[in-house]
Amino acid sequence: MGEDGSVTSAPQRPDGPTPATRLIATDLDGTLLRDDKSVSPRTIAALAAAEEAGIEVFFVTGRPARWMGVVSDHVHGHGLAICANGAAVVDLRSGGEFVQVRALPRATALTVVNTLRAAAPGTSFAVELTTGINYEPTYPPFFQDPGAAVATAEKLLSEELEGSAAPVLKVLAHHPELGPDEFLALARSVAGGYASITRSSPTSLLEVSGIGISKASTLALCCAERGISPAEVVAFGDMPNDVEMLRWAGTSYAMGNAHPDVIAAASGRTVANNEDGVAVVIERILAERTTHQR
Numbered sequence: 001m002g003e004d005g006s007v008t009s010a011p012q013r014p015d016g017p018t019p020a021t022r023l024i025a026t027d028l029d030g031t032l033l034r035d036d037k038s039v040s041p042r043t044i045a046a047l048a049a050a051e052e053a054g055i056e057v058f059f060v061t062g063r064p065a066r067w068m069g070v071v072s073d074h075v076h077g078h079g080l081a082i083c084a085n086g087a088a089v090v091d092l093r094s095g096g097e098f099v100q101v102r103a104l105p106r107a108t109a110l111t112v113v114n115t116l117r118a119a120a121p122g123t124s125f126a127v128e129l130t131t132g133i134n135y136e137p138t139y140p141p142f143f144q145d146p147g148a149a150v151a152t153a154e155k156l157l158s159e160e161l162e163g164s165a166a167p168v169l170k171v172l173a174h175h176p177e178l179g180p181d182e183f184l185a186l187a188r189s190v191a192g193g194y195a196s197i198t199r200s201s202p203t204s205l206l207e208v209s210g211i212g213i214s215k216a217s218t219l220a221l222c223c224a225e226r227g228i229s230p231a232e233v234v235a236f237g238d239m240p241n242d243v244e245m246l247r248w249a250g251t252s253y254a255m256g257n258a259h260p261d262v263i264a265a266a267s268g269r270t271v272a273n274n275e276d277g278v279a280v281v282i283e284r285i286l287a288e289r290t291t292h293q294r
Contacts, residue, residue: 021055021285022232025219025245026278028061028071029200030238031255034274037070044074046279046286051076053286058082058222060215062200062207062241064128064169065096072096084128085198085241086218087169087209098130102218103167104210106157108194112208113153115191116173120183123175125153129166140174142205171208180204184240198241207241216244234285236270236278237262253281 026032034040047057059071059081065088068081072092075081079093089100109127116123126135126142134149134156149156159165175183183204187197196209223233231250237243238255243265246252254263256272263269270277 020232020289021234021251022228023056023058023223023226023234024050024282025058025060025215025233025235025249027215027237027239027242027245028059028063030257030273031236031242032059032273032278033070039071039074040276040279042276043279046276046282047074048076049286050282053289055285056226056228058219059092060086060219060235060245064088064133065090065098065130066132068092068096080222082215082218082222084169085196085200085207085209086213086215088130089218089222100218100221101130101167101169102210102213104170104195104208104213106159106168108210109157109168109171109208110154112171112191112195112197113157113173115194116187119190120175120178120186122177123173125156125174126172127153127156128169128172130169131166135172139172169209173206173208175204178204198243200239200241214244215241216248219245220248234281236281237266238273253277 032039032043050057056077061083062085063083065083068083075092079091080099081090081092083090087102088098091097091099113125124136124139126133126139132147133145136153137150173187180199180203184197184199184206187206191197195211196213197206199206230248233249235245235249235252236255237246238258240259240261243261246262246265251268252266253268253270254266255270255277270281
């Protein structure tokens with residue numbers, strides 16, 4: 001362990017035999033990407049080797065499609081990615097064209113907004129659409145989007161604002177004072193019956209999707225289309241929005257820099273993202289496959 005609790009030695013393997021891997025599902029930020037948002041040469045090589053060996057790779061992220069340029073040059077085979085915490089499947093080969101959208105109903109989004117405003121005064125909101133992001137005047141300037149509309153969440157979700165009638169992928173909620181895990185627990189307690197609520201940011205920024213929509217549920221649909229069982233999937237993640245996916249996959253790894261809930265959910269643990277933890281495991285999977293084929 002490092003001083004910050006990160007795993008810096010060899011990965012901890014899951015117990016028991018590992019079925020043949022047919023698909024690798026990996027989060028991006030804090031997982032596949034280094035902290036500088038780059039994909040290391042080692043990781044690029046590992047992804048290419050996996051695809052060459054016949055293992056499909058899915059990027060499964062909270063990012064919107066427009067932020068996928070960082071990995072679009074490294075897709076192989078199918079070219080698909082799961083974005084917005086499962087709310088969209090996009091084709092990176094066609095510049096992020098939407099293949100599937102699992103929208104958050106506007107009425108539901110409004111209910112969540114009103115519920116969180118009452119439970120946590122001071123919460124500000126942004127609305128992520130298939131066409132981009134719009135946000136409230138008090139929402140922190142996380143996103144520099146000159147084309148964004150700025151208005152209250154109620155107005156942004158009303159479909160009366162020009163350009164705001166596109167499907168809603170998720171609503172983001174920020175609180176300036178509550179701790180991230182405290183805010184998440186509160187939101188789930190008061191609004192978890194209306195929508196799926198999670199977080200991937202180190203700040204108090206929550207992500208609200210339609211009920212039952214998660215990285216796991218959309219990944220399950222993609223795998224079912226390919227005849228791939230959970231036992232044949234290896235997944236990687238680092239934040240609470242990865243928990244369901246890591247529990248669903250037959251084999252899963254928390255990164256060395258992962259949130260405690262992720263460590264508890266995963267069946268194994270690898271080294272930190274800055275040490276190419278995903279590549280370390282992929283290399284071992286491929287080495288073991290080669291050994292068994294001899």
